[in-house]
Amino acid sequence: MEACNQQRALIPSYLDGELSEAQAAPLRKHLLACQDCRNQAQGEKSLKAWFRTEGPAEVPEGFAARIARRAFDGDTGEPVAPLPAQNEAPILRFVLAATSVAAAVLLILAITLRSSDLPSSDRLRADSDSPQQLEEVLRELDRVNAKAALEAERK
Amino acid sequence: MGTPMMEPAQAEDSQLVQETLAGNRMSFQLLVERYEGRLFSLARHYTRNPVDAEDIVQEAFLKAFRRLDSFDGRSSFYTWIYRIAVNTVLDVMKRRGRSPVQNVEDPELVGEARPVSCPAPDAGLHTQEVSEITHRVLEELPEIFRTVLVLREFEEQSYQAIADLLGISIGTVESRLFRARAKFKQKLLALYPEFGGA
Structure with a gap:
């Protein structure tokens, strides 16, 4: 069993042609004598059968001439921009534009509201003054009315 | 110390590299013609789409052209260009979200x-x-x-x-x-x- 474990570990390298003759000879001898290890080797061979070559790869016509021309024209062959960045660009542009528009609208609103708060003349107005100022205005009105009434009585 | 013996194809490749560096476009075209088949063969195992395979091989050859002056002839031109092609394939796979080949932490x-x-x-x-x-x-x-x-x-x-x-x-x-x-x-x-x- 120990011999089997040792030899089995060598089977993939043996089938890959990577063993020296000094390693391969005892393994071949062992495989002739051991059915289990032969089965193991057969399984490894079965796996290799999935990697059949489909024949020579097809090369597009004029490929070499095209590449040589492009190379001498200074084409680096590097992707101009990574694919994700290309996808993100329109979204990013939209977000930036929308943010700029929103900021401009907010600025205009703030200026408008601020200017509407400022008094439009020197005169005090009841609808926009503080309660203390209103009281003063009312007192002034009372005084004016009282004075007018007094003068009317005198007449 | 003599110069190490070179295979005839390797000597021809070195000659073509020198001519390319001297500005001979046809010499580079000949180099591409020599190895395009092997590079397409590699690329097709990573993508079944012929256009994608062409993009990969094209990127590898153009990369090799840019670095041609770093080819020192210690290895064969085939080994050199093949290494660039493998790295290009792995870069492309990485750009497409595949995990890098060196990652063994998983x-x-x-x-x-x-x-x-x-x-x-x-x-x-x-x-x-x-x-x-x-x-x-x-x-x-x-x-x-x-x-x-x-x-x-x-x-x-x-x-x-x-x-x-x-x-x-x-x-x-x-x-x-x-x-x-x-x-x-x-x-x-x-x-x-x-x-x-x-």
Whole structure:
């Protein structure tokens, strides 16, 4: 069993042609004598059968001439921009534009509201003054009315 | 000390590289013609779309052209351009969201690989059908495993060549191949349980 474990570990390298003759000879001898290890080797061979070559790869016509021309024209062959960045660009542009528009609208609103708060003349107005100022205005009105009434009585 | 002996093709490649660097476009075209088939062969194991495969090979050759002055002739031009092609493929896969080939932190990847018996393809299946199934299964594997299987099984690269291409040790190539094959068998049976009946 120990011999089997040792030899089995060598089977993939043996089938890959990577063993020296000094390693391969005892393994071949062992495989002739051991059915289990032969089965193991057969399984490894079965796996290799999935990697059949489909024949020579097809090369597009004029490929070499095209590449040589492009190379001498200074084409680096590097992707101009990574694919994700290309996808993100329109979204990013939209977000930036929308943010700029929103900021401009907010600025205009703030200026408008601020200017509407400022008094439009020197005169005090009841609808926009503080309660203390209103009281003063009312007192002034009372005084004016009282004075007018007094003068009317005198007449 | 004499100059190391070069294979005739290697000497011709070096000559073509020098001529390209001197500004001869036709020499670069000849270099591309020599190795385009092998690079397309590699690319088709990562994408079944011919346009995508062309993009990958094109990117690899243009990258090689830009770095041509760094080719020192210590390795063959084929080894040099093939390494650029493998790295280009892995870069493209990374850009598409596939995990990098050097990533071994995932416990699933470093865990114990259970031996699974593997059925052979049905004798009635055509090469094209077998290839479709194999690539469908490879697509499901982590990049770390797909690449060693592609390089070993389709491209028939030696362990040493794979180690050099990926910048890992031969021992790592062996263990990675062992796990990759176990994963391939598992995924094959998970995706195509009909092959498990034999």
